[in-house]
Amino acid sequence: MRSEIRYMQSFDTRLEDVVLINKRYNWMIKNSGLYTLDEYPYHKQLAELMEQAENSTWVLNPSEWFYTEENARSVTCDYQISLVKKLPTTGLDQYGMALANIPACSLQDLLNTDTQQPYTDIMILSESHQILMNADSSLIGKPVSETGLTGLDQLSGQHGQFTTEIGKKPYAVTYLRSQLNGWIYLSVTSIESMTKESYKIGTYTIYVCLLMLLISTLLAWLGSRRMYSPIQRLLSQIDSLLSLNNKRKANEFQLIGEQVHHLFQSKSRLENEVRQHIQQVRTLFLMKAYQGNMRQGEIIEKLQQFGYGTHMSEWHTMSVITLQIDSIDNSRYEKQDIELLLFAVHNMVEELIAPERRLAPVIMDQTVVTLIGSPDSDEHTFRNELYGLTEQLQREISSYLHLQVSIGMSLPIQTFTNMPIAYREGLEALKHRIKLGEGIIIQYENINSGKHYLNLNYPKHIEQELKDAIKVADKERSKELLKQMIQSVLDAPLSPQDYQIPLARLLNNLLIVMQESGVSLNQIHQGKGSLFEELLDLQTAADIEDWYWTQVVHPMIRIFRDRQDAQYHNISEKIIDLVQRYYDTDLTLEECASQLHYNANYLSSIFRKETNHSFSEYLTAYRFNMAKKWLAETDMPIKDISAKLRYNNSQNFIRSFRKLEGMTPGQYREKNAEK
Incomplete structure (x- = not known):
């Protein structure tokens, strides 16, 4: 071992001595030989080195600790820098030590x-x-x-x-x-x-x-x-x-600079004029495309001309969004500001949605319309992205303009030729503000069973209102509009045979609405005869109005109401499930809307309609039911119960409990303990 220790000495590092100490067996080995530890003159000082907290450390020690009397003369430096390492390195009981000494002078x-x-x-x-x-x-x-x-x-x-x-x-x-x-x-x-x-x-x-x-x-x-x-x-x-005056008052660089600046100004003016004309022509094209006044081949050709070739090659899923300002009656704006506000909303849509994800937005009939696309083929993923985008758009408009807007979204389409259908679906979705209120974001699939709206054009305004009222299951409004429709048809100076044409047209359009919404004829008419034949057999206005109401309109309203009730009930059940699972967290209606991918205002309207309670009222009631259960069945401290129910302190919980139950939580627990 002594020989091996000498081999460890390095000329480069000036390592002079390596010392091994075993305190348990009372021995020490170094260059000069083997020693009994407790007989070594400085064994107490060396033993104290083992009291270091670290397993490996550097320590400055006097050189005399490591040299015996026979080689003390060879000491060239008064101090040694020792690398002290406790042994064994892996055991809990460390009873040995190794020291590598380097003269501090070196x-x-x-x-x-x-x-x-x-x-x-x-x-x-x-x-x-x-x-x-x-x-x-x-x-x-x-x-x-x-x-x-x-x-x-x-x-x-x-x-x-x-x-x-x-x-x-x-x-x-x-x-x-x-x-x-x-x-x-x-x-x-x-x-x-x-x-x-x-x-x-x-x-x-x-x-x-x-x-x-x-x-x-x-x-x-x-x-x-x-x-x-x-x-x-x-x-x-x-x-x-150049004129003579210009030559006299300017040097060469100024003259050249003025002429170049003039040329650039002329070029910029020309480019701005061309750009403005292109934007106007593009806007006119998009309006005609949304309204269905262009051939399919012409739509594709014009999109290429206006620089949308990349969009056409990369987009696999698209949807039209329609945005309308709900009301400015209670805002700081006047009615004459509506056009300026629409222009501001139009500009915000351009800024908030990247150009590679949309076509240029246009304003049509006080509605901002744009087509949004995505390379993603998964419609579910696209809907979630689109919903998040419209929520951000609604928030930014509310923040900067202090306006409440509603946004309608069409069903996803895969080709640009279906732009007119998607545009009508976006408008159709916005009409549900009649039932759901303002500030909504609603997808067309939520109101029409995921089926596309057929691109029909029937100019009768009163008939359109009747169809809208039927779709939102507004019974009273539908009955009133039906009466107005029949009255306006029969008031026209026509022959008895000619009356059959608008009446049949009304029936035909109502049946088309029914088919578009996924309702079969057997659901409203169980008989084997034809509805048109039954209509033509009627002779009086009262019979015609009653027949339309009992055989067509009212059955359709029942179907739409059942469909809405089923959808609303399903959404309400999901909200209730979230409350029951996360009542002990800081749950909000906005978090529920985010998880269910709906607008918070839309969920609030549906939940109140289904439960006759607001979301906060239901959450508070459920938490109090859980509090009463814990008070009656467990020994959980009132402080812990208030904390689990998200109260800031137990005093607030006690005051709320006394207000609802007429007694404190402690009194309630004592009352149930007596039972």
Whole structure:
């Protein structure tokens, strides 16, 4: 072992001695031989090294601890830097120790290089500011204050720099604290010596700059002579365009600059005029495309011409959104501001939706319309993205313009030729504000079983209102409109045979509405005969109105109401399920809307219609039912119950409980305990 220890000594690292100590078996091995530990003169000091907190650490020790009397003369340095490592390294009971000793004086020899500046002193300090390395070996092991260095309180950081005085001369001190062993490496530099060197550098810099300035001046002079010849030729070409006054009052560069600026202005004006005309033509094309006044092939051709080729090649799923301002009656705006507000909304749509995701928005009949597309073929993913986009749009408009808007979304389409159908579906969705109120975002699939609206055009306004009322299952409004419709048809000066045409047309359009909504004829008419034949057999206005109501309109209203009730009930059940699962969190209606992918106002209207309670009322009632259950069946403290039910403090919970139950939670628990 002694032989192997000697092999570990390295000339490069100046490692002089390796010591192995076994406290349990009372022996020590080092270069000079094997010793009984408790007979070694400095065994107490060496044993104290095992009391270090870390398993491995660097320690500065006197050299005499490691040398016996027979080789004490060979000691060249008073201190040794020891790497102390407890053994065994993996056990809990560490009864041994290994020390690798390096003479502290040898560290200075490693740093004595040719590049070291004579005015720079490098020191290494321990964590307790004890000198580990210094050019003066007599200072090793002593506090750094004995060197005359002041300002040691600034050594608290990991690294830094400060100035101090040594012997009334200024010095710059740069330090770095090692993260490995906590040593502090100091570089103490004389500012006076650095200043002398900087004067030399400054002198050399001035000479170099003067030389570069002289060379640059010469090159500039030669270059200007070569550059002026093309300028002179250019000036001669525009000479005929200049008046005598302009030639006198401006130099050559000013004259050329004015002419170039004039050309750019002319080019910019021309480009702006062309751009405005293109935008106007594009807007007219999009309006005609949405209204269905263009052939399918023409739509594709025009989209290519207006720069939408990339959209056509990349988009796989599209949808039309229609945006309308709900009301400005209770806002700061006047009715004459509606056109300006629509223009502002139009601009916000352009800014908030990236051009690669939309066609240019247009304003049609006080409605902002645009087509949004996505490369994603999954319709469910596209709907979620589109819903998030419209929610952001609604929030931004409300924040900046303080306006409440409603947004309708069509069913997803896969081809641009279906733009007219999608546009009608977006408008159709907006009509459900009659039932759901303002500030809604509604998808057409929520009102029409996911089937596309047929692109029909029937100009009778009263009939359109009747169809709208039937779709939203408004019984009273439908009955009133039916009466007005029959009356207006029969008031016309027609022959008895001619009355059959508008009456049959009304029946036909109502049946089309029924089919578009996915309702079969058997659901409203169980008989084997034809509805048209039954209609033509009627003779009086009262019979016709009653027949339309009992055989067509009222059955359709029942079907639409059942469909809405089923949908509303399903949505309400989902909200109730969220309440029952997350009642002990900070649950809000907005979080429910986000999880169910609906607008919060839309959910609020449906939930109140289905439960006759608002969301907050239902959540509060459910939490109180859980509180009463815990009070009656468990020993849970009232403070914990109030915390689980999201009350800020138990006093608020007690006051609310007393208000609803007429007693405090503690009284309620005692009352149930008596039972």
